[in-house]
Amino acid sequence: MKDSPFIYGTTVSEYSFTNRENESAKLLSNLLNGINTTIISPRRWGKSSLVEKVIGDISKSHKNKRTIIIDLFSVGNQEEFLEMFAKEVIKASSSKWEEWMSSGKEIFQRLIPKLSVGIDPNSDFSVRFDWEELRKNVDEILNLPETIAEKRGLEFIICLDEFQNLASFSGYPEFEKKLRAYWQRHKSVTYCLYGSKRHMMTDIFNNPAKPFYRFGDIMLLQKIETLKWISFIKEGFSNTGKEIETMAVEIIPKVMKNHSWYVQQLAHYTWNISQDIATIDEVNAALRELVNANSPLYQKEIENLSSTQINFLKAVSMRETQFTSTIVMQKYSLGTPRNVSKNKTILINADIIQEVNKNLEFVDPAFELWFNKQFFNKSFTID
Template sequence: MKSPFEFGKVIESNSFIDRTDEIEHLKVNFQSGINTILISPRRWGKSSLVQKAGKIIESENPKIKVCKIDLFGITSQKVFAERLIRSVLMKSSSKFEEWLNIGKQFLQNIIPVFSIGVDPNSDFTIKFDWQSAEKNIEDILNLPENIGKKKDIKFVICIDEFQNIGNYPDSIAFQEQLRSVWQTHQNTSYCLYGSKRHLITDLFKNQSMPFYRFGDIIFLKKIDKKHWMHFIPASFKETGKEIDAGLTEEIVDLMQNHPHYIQLLAHHVWLNTGRKVTRVIVDSSMKEIMDYYDMVYSREIEGFSNHQISYLKAIAAKEEHLSSKETILKYGINTPGNLTRTKQALEKKDILDFFDKTPQFVDPAFELWFKQKFPA
């Protein structure tokens, strides 16, 4: 029997929970040609949300083409450009011959080389000489806009892990180039998001950065608890199993309304349940997850300084006045100056998030593990 709970991938099935307001917001932006920046901590479902909204808008309006590009592992402008061309061409037409014709018409200064295998959707690649392409980069960046004008269609270019452009050579110059071209587009809009909230936020809210005020910034919130309280019992019931409201709430609370980890824990509970969920099953399922991640988390904190561990202990203990003399002395955090460096280091390591300036663990399972290993 298939588990009703999904995690660790883009969710497209019935496991996609709520987000009706956010979907409507994205749909309006996509239809209106408004650039969108989606911000939240990692694994809150940004990619699934964009995928869902994109599919709905394409089904409702065939003249809107939603392209998705993932910058994970892409470390250069050259590969970025190749992925952009490939995604736009494949959305512009289903015919390889038309891809070639469009390439010849709009990329004639670059002379790209196209290759195709048995399955065009997976075996279609584009290569070109970067020295030549770099001199004509605006031809590449204007490709969706030019195709859109010619075919009377609109493109929405959705770019995941967009913060990775900050690691490219001459990153600021490249960002300035992107901004200067993209802000002129009328038939193309952009939806930019990524898993490093603090880096994405800096790209778009820092006045010194090229993408400052580039578009509509949406801060994704946690899914309301009431939706999980309905979804989890209903999913158990549909598969011939049962869980009561109290244990459902315990799963949600343990994982702090975090979509990925709620589905993870619910999946383990479901696997371990024959007919009806008991507290013993929830506890043993939680222990399975802690045991599984023990080595991963242990390796993750190997390089942490004593000050960083002490600061995390204070966060885990829900200390409210982290910079007070009492807290600093109690946990051996040292000085306020050191505290600032510690916060920055833990945010950079993606351990803590300072949403609304309140420090929170990015990973609720890590927080539970940390409390076990390092009691205050």
């Protein structure tokens, strides 16, 4: 049996990457021309896959560009970040581990790194510092890529995923100022910063009071168009010896509202349970499987909400628009206008709802289907 052509839950392969031609071209141009770039979009819209695809293309065709992707999801404090940053920069500076080990004396003036390498240098290379000394000499780490670039005639492209996680560090406001102060002076290093918490990323980069305001170009990632999804799904079935009926293929992006993660997931489930030809019956079965698979996550999300926040979601689900009107507040037990405003902000900041054309809607289309089934007993079977 052939592997599924539809990938979700991880960054997609080049084969499964679909229809981001304009975004890919813009990001590629920005990074090759030294323009720092921030990518902002809701969770699971394909930011990481886009960056990995573009970085892969650069690595293949521009050998003088040293590319780095660092995931900050599990980094807990400034010191961990600085050590990881230093390690990845040193690794990217040379393909020879012997040069990594000798770099300590060459590039550090005040810090004394503890470098170690195991049987497999790519996975067993580490950089450690005395944390007290590290705090005194943050500039040596933040300037490290520029220092190496100048000494060795290189250029770096550094991509930091889940960048907003840095905001949880103790002393972040001062650290944020240092990041901007040093990085904005770099001539041989280009930064690509992106993350999954849209409201936090927007506040970091779009707030005039914050240091990273106007740090570079901001890309607001949009949804992939329906027709492109239809073409992609058809091709995926065809390339693996299957077919999908026209109505079935059209309904997949429609019911998932062109949400990249869920279009791929629903297409995969449909492909997986179909034999030769996928019909609406297979899509319905796949949709039930998808919602059931995600139900524990949705249940946990609901448990973290207050009763008035759940009631607010009910009003959103019913397409209400005048949330502070007496009728709507009484109908859904929303509390006072102040409560309405507070809950709206909380739900938007949690990326549960979003404002589109002055109306509120669910960010997660599968969660909306589950929510409507749980609270309104609405069937999500497609006729």
